[in-house]
Amino acid sequence: MGICLSARIKAESPFHTGLNSRSVSTDGGDSNSSSRVPPTTRSEGEILQSPNLKSFSFSDLKTATRNFRPDSVLGEGGFGSVFKGWIDENTFAATKPGTGVIIAVKRLNQEGFQGHREWLAEVNYLGQFSHPHLVKLIGYCLEDEHRLLVYEFMPRGSLENHLFRRGSYFQPLSWKLRLKVALGAAKGLAFLHSAETKVIYRDFKTSNILLDSNYTAKLSDFGLAKDGPTGDKSHVSTRVMGTYGYAAPEYMATGHLTSKSDVYSFGVVLLEMLSGRRAIDKNRPSGEHNLVEWAKPYLGNKRKVFRVLDTRLEGQYSMDVASKVANLALRCLSKDPRFRPSMSDIVKELEQLYQQSKDSGNTRSHASNRPRPRRRSAGDVASRNPSVAYPRPSASPLYAK
Numbered sequence: 107m108g109i110c111l112s113a114r115i116k117a118e119s120p121f122h123t124g125l126n127s128r129s130v131s132t133d134g135g136d137s138n139s140s141s142r143v144p145p146t147t148r149s150e151g152e153i154l155q156s157p158n159l160k161s162f163s164f165s166d167l168k169t170a171t172r173n174f175r176p177d178s179v180l181g182e183g184g185f186g187s188v189f190k191g192w193i194d195e196n197t198f199a200a201t202k203p204g205t206g207v208i209i210a211v212k213r214l215n216q217e218g219f220q221g222h223r224e225w226l227a228e229v230n231y232l233g234q235f236s237h238p239h240l241v242k243l244i245g246y247c248l249e250d251e252h253r254l255l256v257y258e259f260m261p262r263g264s265l266e267n268h269l270f271r272r273g274s275y276f277q278p279l280s281w282k283l284r285l286k287v288a289l290g291a292a293k294g295l296a297f298l299h300s301a302e303t304k305v306i307y308r309d310f311k312t313s314n315i316l317l318d319s320n321y322t323a324k325l326s327d328f329g330l331a332k333d334g335p336t337g338d339k340s341h342v343s344t345r346v347m348g349t350y351g352y353a354a355p356e357y358m359a360t361g362h363l364t365s366k367s368d369v370y371s372f373g374v375v376l377l378e379m380l381s382g383r384r385a386i387d388k389n390r391p392s393g394e395h396n397l398v399e400w401a402k403p404y405l406g407n408k409r410k411v412f413r414v415l416d417t418r419l420e421g422q423y424s425m426d427v428a429s430k431v432a433n434l435a436l437r438c439l440s441k442d443p444r445f446r447p448s449m450s451d452i453v454k455e456l457e458q459l460y461q462q463s464k465d466s467g468n469t470r471s472h473a474s475n476r477p478r479p480r481r482r483s484a485g486d487v488a489s490r491n492p493s494v495a496y497p498r499p500s501a502s503p504l505y506a507k
Contacts, residue, residue: 116304239294290323351385373438382416
């Protein structure tokens with residue numbers, strides 16, 4: 107079920123940075139990770155009997171989404187389409203639109219490249235873990251050829267939309283909100299990498315970071331997640347899978363997967379948040395198509411780092427804090443994985459920088475009764491309009507080798 111690399115390159119368009127389809131690795135069965143016991147391989151039956159998950163009938167979800175109506179579509183990706191639906195909070199029965207609890211229903215596209223194995227991996231991981239920075243999986247549907255997943259509804263959609271989409275709805279995220287989102291996403295990865303869990307996410311990118319109404323970041327889409335190495339093993343060997351522009355260079359070269367592979371991907375996302383630029387953008391001038399290659403020479407230089415920073419953030423940050431965030435991104439992007447920090451260390455640094463930004467913001471606000479005017483940001487909009495519609499996310503470009 108793989109896609110060759112040449113096909114990926116051929117399929118690229120100015121609007122996407124890779125294929126809109128996925129490929130599922132066939133390197134052995136998916137295994138289980140638990141926060142309480144060491145990872146052990148589980149059968150499909152054991153995975154689907156998780157006490158944390160509700161088994162929905164296809165009829166239930168058809169009713170909840172109004173027969174998967176096109177105007178209920180929240181987004182589309184390699185897996186298939188995601189639909190908005192409503193269920194009763196207590197019974198989980200389908201309810202009328204506007205009543206009960208809003209859910210997001212992901213329906214497997216049977217003509218796509220992403221299949222049952224990846225669907226099962228999503229149930230396996232999210233069915234076990236409960237964490238403030240992982241999206242909640244409510245249940246699933248496995249009926250005949252139908253494969254669906256039911257999640258909590260994330261009102262503000264993906265980080266990708268807020269960073270890169272333009273329009274009246276998508277105000278640029280403020281500096282403090284960007285740090286808040288980065289910290290939340292880092293906490294989610296740190297949890298997965300912890301000694302008890304030992305899971306490698308493998309597909310960390312802006313479209314997989316969802317935001318709730320308070321801009322709390324939650325990781326979604328665990329179809330490519332893998333159990334980390336155990337015993338004296340230093341890595342997990344897999345087929346190279348992920349998203350173009352985010353995958354660590356040593357993983358692409360060898361197929362050796364470690365938690366430091368996720369750290370590299372985090373560095374790419376942190377750089378996207380700093381710059382407001384996509385990891386890969388063929389519409390940029392020559393020499394600026396690859397964000398990491400273009401930005402790296404500036405990240406460690408306090409006098410040049412401003413060249414990387416998103417101009418929409420002007421006046422919202424201190425150069426001291428911005429330089430430290432840029433330096434953190436640079437360390438995450440080290441070609442040698444041994445020099446990358448751990449996610450737990452990244453969380454500690456970002457907590458300090460986020461607090462410094464809040465403190466410096468308070469200092470600036472008291473220093474003058476007439477603060478420097480700036481463009482409106484999502485931080486401003488959120489304070490006036492906390493309830494908004496779910497933005498439509500873009501497709502999830504993936505590649506396989």
